[in-house]
Amino acid sequence: MDIHTHAHLDRLRARLLALRRELFAELGDAPRPQDAAMQAPDAKDFKDLAQRDALSRLAEVRERRELSELEAVEAALQRMDGEDYGDCCDCGEPIGLPRLLLMPMAIRCAPCQQRLEEDMRLGHRPAGAALHRHPA
Structure with missing residues (x-):
């Protein structure tokens, strides 16, 4: 680990914890894919169905990205605790x-x-x- 002072390590841990809080908040506030689909207007034609499908896919992609980032943050915190960080x-x-x-x-x-x-x-x-x- 090429981190020379505990102050740097503390700063990095604080940044990771802040990122984790932000991601939990975003995941808690984000509509689930099925919720996004339900927010679309009732399907009356193919355009409505396409809009509903696009909203659902967008919500899925966002949730997967945020979960992936949260996993990376959690893994970094574990490496920090195990002294593999850096x-x-x-x-x-x-x-x-x-x-x-x-x-x-x-x-x-x-x-x-x-x-x-x-x-x-x-x-x-x-x-x-x-x-x-x-x-x-």
Whole structure:
């Protein structure tokens, strides 16, 4: 873990806890997919059915995104408790503090994340947690 002071760790934990509260609030306030479909006007034609379907799908996508982000926050808090927080899951090197301050639930250092995104852009299947060492 490349976090030099407890103040940084406390700041990151506070940020993660704030994100968790926000996500719980958003999930609690968000209409469920079936609720979104019910809010659409009664279906009278194909346009109404399409609108109802679009609202339902949009609500599903939003809920899945928020649940995924909540899982990432929870996982980051667990890594923090287990002292694995701040280490790249691919290469094992420390994730830089500036990256963690921007994205406290990051699991990869910037070089490994860039490599993963490039592989995905090129249509390559990620190799998983292959240990890639990069220069310090």
